[in-house]
Amino acid sequence: MKKNIAVVVGILLILLVGAYIFGKNKLIPSSSVTQQDQSLVTTNNTPSKMTLITTNVKSNQIPIVVALKKGFFQKYNIETNIEEVPKNSLQVLVSGKADAILITPNIALAAAVEGAEISWIGTVNNNNNWVVVSNKNIQEIKSMGVLSGLDKVNSLSLLQLLKVNTDNIQFQELADTQTKLTALKEKQVDSVGVAKTDWLLFKKKFNLSDDYQIILDSSVNQDAALPIAVIARNGFLEDKKTSENFIQALVEADYWIKNKENKEELIKLISEFYPNMPSDDAVVYADVYLSTLAGLNPIPDIKKGENILKLINNINPKARDYDINKFVSTKIITSLKESGFLNQFNF
Secondary structure, three states, X not given: OHHHHHHHHHHHHHHHHHHHHHHHHHHOHHHHOOHHHHHHHHHHHOOEEEEEEEOOOHHHOHHHHHHHHOOHHHHOOXXXXXXXXXXXXXXXXXXXXXXXXXXXXXXXXXXXXXXXXEEEEXXXXXXXXXXXXXXXXXHHOOEEEEOOOHHHHXXXXXXXXXXXXXXXXXXXXXXXXXXXXXXXXXXXXXXXXXXXXXXXXXXXXXXXXXXXXXXXXXXXXXXXXOOEEEEEEHHHHOOHHHHHHXXXXXXXXXXXXXXXXXXXXXXXXXXXXXXXXXXXXXXXXXXXXXXOOOOOOXXXXXXHHHXXXXXXXXXXXXXXXXXXXXXXXXXXXXXXXXXXXXXXXXX
């Protein structure tokens, strides 16, 4: 009898030890993962790093602000290094020191015609909200403040939309946007073309009279409108997953911005990102940007690209033989559309 009890006790001990060992292995899953598998897990969770350039035209950078502050870059496994470059920002991208920038496609296309390996891969809004402002009647305009290069060509085309005789216009090259606005205020020039946000804030700051009027507004005249494009280095696009994730973050940022219930938070995010910006100014930035999103199509517009190319041809004969398909790339957006991603956000 005692012998039988001893046998039973021994069997129970064996079962208990076995259960403990089995349970221990179940509780520590890493013990069943090989070193190679563990390496793969770590690699897959490592965020992709990229550098974004922001410009001094703050109204064009709002999707980046939202994607960063709301965690959309993090959601799509992107670690962003954001650098503000007030002047010649595109040159930083072209030099290979950055991966992407939000900017009007005309500036980028002019660089691409000269050999820059960059592409238009997405669109974050329909309209850069460009305005022409003057303190004179349209037919009395005799001078215009411009930046060097393509700004002069664009300004020329805007005056032509106003049916101004451009043969009689004197173009005065100025250093930057604030210098243009100051020259207008002090009546050194009759007109300037600037971002609508910059004009509204400048007029408010200096309490300018209604003698200074918007005479052309791209939000009303679509022929004057340019989209804000996502421009990327071609080398960056070789990493298909990272470039797709980047576009996904911007798409979701725009979708979040479009929700009117988020407007108050949007204003707060803009103020936080630009710490020297008064909250009243942030309201203007939010209002103007929201006006650009109605009916947004994130796919790069090849027809718009062709029209821009014709303008560039006026200052660079190389544009005549340039293939616009080398610059306008719809691969990423098409892939996201086919995967069903864009359908989630009504694009």
